[in-house]
Amino acid sequence: MPELPEVESLTGFLADHVVGREAARVYPVAVHALKTYDPPVTALEGRTFDAVTRHGKFLDLRAGELHLVMHLARAGWVRWSDKLPDAPPRPGKGPLALRVRLSGSGGAGFDVTEAGTQKHLAVYVVRDPLEVPGVARLGPDPLSESFTLAAFTELLAGERRQIKGILRDQSVIAGIGNAYSDEILHAARMSPFKPAANLSEEEIVRLHQVIGTTLTEAVERARGLPARNLKAEKKSGLRVHGRKGEPCPVCGDTIREVSFSDSALQYCPTCQTGGKPLADRRMSRLLK
Incomplete structure (x- = not known):
């Protein structure tokens, strides 16, 4: 997408x-x-x-x-x-x-x-x-000047949903989908299943920074490319999304996947979940 x-x-x-x-x-x-x-x-x-x-x-x-x-x-x-x-x-x-x-x-x-x-x-x-x-119904654009740490913190206030779902919710933040939410959470060393309510102040700061750097770097990689090349560039630039079974580029652990009815997420157990593989969402308890 x-x-x-x-x-x-x-x-x-x-x-x-x-x-x-x-x-x-x-x-x-x-x-x-x-x-x-x-x-x-x-x-x-x-x-x-x-x-x-x-x-x-x-x-x-x-x-x-x-x-x-x-x-x-x-x-x-x-x-x-x-x-x-x-x-x-x-x-x-x-x-x-x-x-x-x-x-x-x-x-x-x-x-x-x-x-x-x-x-x-x-x-x-x-x-x-x-x-x-x-x-x-769009939320703020994460590349806009108005997407400050204070604004991001306010968006998360009172949220009890998992952080993966919040990042994909267009009414909360505009423009992030399945692929870049995986990339952002990997870079932030955060479980996709972690409830937003459990995020510490330090984790919120880190996540806010990573959202900006991950998206900005992706935009810069694609800048000036012909339209026909943009999809291929996106795939080549992803570190975990769509790379089930491959080694994590950070730690070398095997990238794993959780499948849903119409999509799937990828993550690194070592980098994001303390080495614990995530079970199917319907059977798993939320990981801290």
């Missing part, structure tokens, strides 16, 4: 390629991906994109008074092409959900795609990004 660092880099890439260009044709290929209908997505035609921004994991391409807002979900992506096919795309069972052809650019434009059978890609055309429910 694209998370804050990839969406941040994709925002920069699209800003370089789209801003100042007019949307000549917009093809809504997968109707199920469209979450708004007034104004229609074709209302973008003839308008010039003047800004590309990010709200958590949401992309926002502004064209005058309209915003093309997209959430790429687990398997969505934006694919740039210097020369799109001349023939209009046909609706079907393929990955293509939306195509935007730019004017005066030799056929350049971008496709919004989603792989797999579970379709959760969401496309909105709105006059205000806050009209998108997912954007309206």
Whole structure:
């Protein structure tokens, strides 16, 4: 799933390629991906994109008074092409959900795609990004100046949930998903099952620092890369997530996994849980 660092880099890439260009044709290929209908997505035609921004994991391409807002979900992506096919795309069972052809650019434009059978890609055309429910409920951005230690401490006040779930909750902190929450907790040497209420002052300070450094380093690694390379860069830069069975790059212990119905987390027992393997969440007691 694209998370804050990839969406941040994709925002920069699209800003370089789209801003100042007019949307000549917009093809809504997968109707199920469209979450708004007034104004229609074709209302973008003839308008010039003047800004590309990010709200958590949401992309926002502004064209005058309209915003093309997209959430790429687990398997969505934006694919740039210097020369799109001349023939209009046909609706079907393929990955293509939306195509935007730019004017005066030799056929350049971008496709919004989603792989797999579970379709959760969401496309909105709105006059205000806050009209998108997912954007309206976002918590603070962890790369913003307002994400101070005091603000983070206040967010955790009274929380009894496990810290892994809190980091992934977009209404608490915007932009962190399954992969980077694993990376952050590994760098902070903290169990994903630890309740937030049990965090010491020193642990809160460490976690706050690690959130910033982990995400900033990931953004810097991806800066300037073509959109097609961002997913591969993310995978290569991860130290524990998706690396079950491999040695921990810090201590050499074997990275382990806890599986859930629709996802999995990875962690290092030595670095994070005092050497104790975590049992299945449904059977395990919370580890301190």
